[in-house]
Amino acid sequence: MDLPSPAAGRPAAHRALACAGALLAAAAVALLAYAAHAAGPAAQTRLQAAGSIAALHGIALAALAPGAATRPARVALGGLLLGTLLFAGSLVAAHVFGWPTRLAPFGGMLAILSWLLYAAAVARR
Numbered sequence: 001m002d003l004p005s006p007a008a009g010r011p012a013a014h015r016a017l018a019c020a021g022a023l024l025a026a027a028a029v030a031l032l033a034y035a036a037h038a039a040g041p042a043a044q045t046r047l048q049a050a051g052s053i054a055a056l057h058g059i060a061l062a063a064l065a066p067g068a069a070t071r072p073a074r075v076a077l078g079g080l081l082l083g084t085l086l087f088a089g090s091l092v093a094a095h096v097f098g099w100p101t102r103l104a105p106f107g108g109m110l111a112i113l114s115w116l117l118y119a120a121a122v123a124r125r
Contacts, residue, residue, distance in 0.1 A: 014065050017077050021061025024084065028055035031092065043095045050088035057084040057111065064118070069125065076118035083110030 028051045035047035057080055068074045086107025093099040 013074050013078075014068060017065035017068070017074070017081065018062050020081050021058045021063075021065060024054050024058030024081070025062065026058075028052075028058055028088075031088075039095070046091045046101075047095060050091035053111075054084055054088040057081070070121050072121035072124075073118055076114045076121055079110055079114030079117065083107045083112075083114055087111060 031047060031054065032051035035044050035051060039047050061077055061081060064073075065077055068077055084107065086103045088107070090099075090101045090103040090107060094101045
């Protein structure tokens with residue numbers, strides 16, 4: 001007997017957000033391992049912060065995306081993905097390329113606003 005896949009019948013946006021969340025969580029594990037075992041002491045704090053935020057939000061995206069029934073909920077989760085990429089990506093780029101972390105505050109604020117939008121979308125259901 002074949003069981004339906006969890007993604008069967010789900011809109012592409014749901015699958016894309018859940019997939020992005022899983023990839024983000026996987027990248028976070030690798031980043032945290034790198035921070036713990038290979039990064040110098042000065043970089044560890046930034047990389048651990050980036051990895052923790054990426055892991056938390058990756059898991060949230062993977063879990064919440066399949067049930068994002070409304071457009072505002074999907075927009076909120078898309079904003080959450082973008083905010084996480086801006087925040088964590090800025091911290092990682094500072095370590096890897098020596099770039100400034102100017103995008104981190106915007107990513108953090110976008111993640112906060114996206115969580116608030118998601119809360120409003122779920123409350124209105």
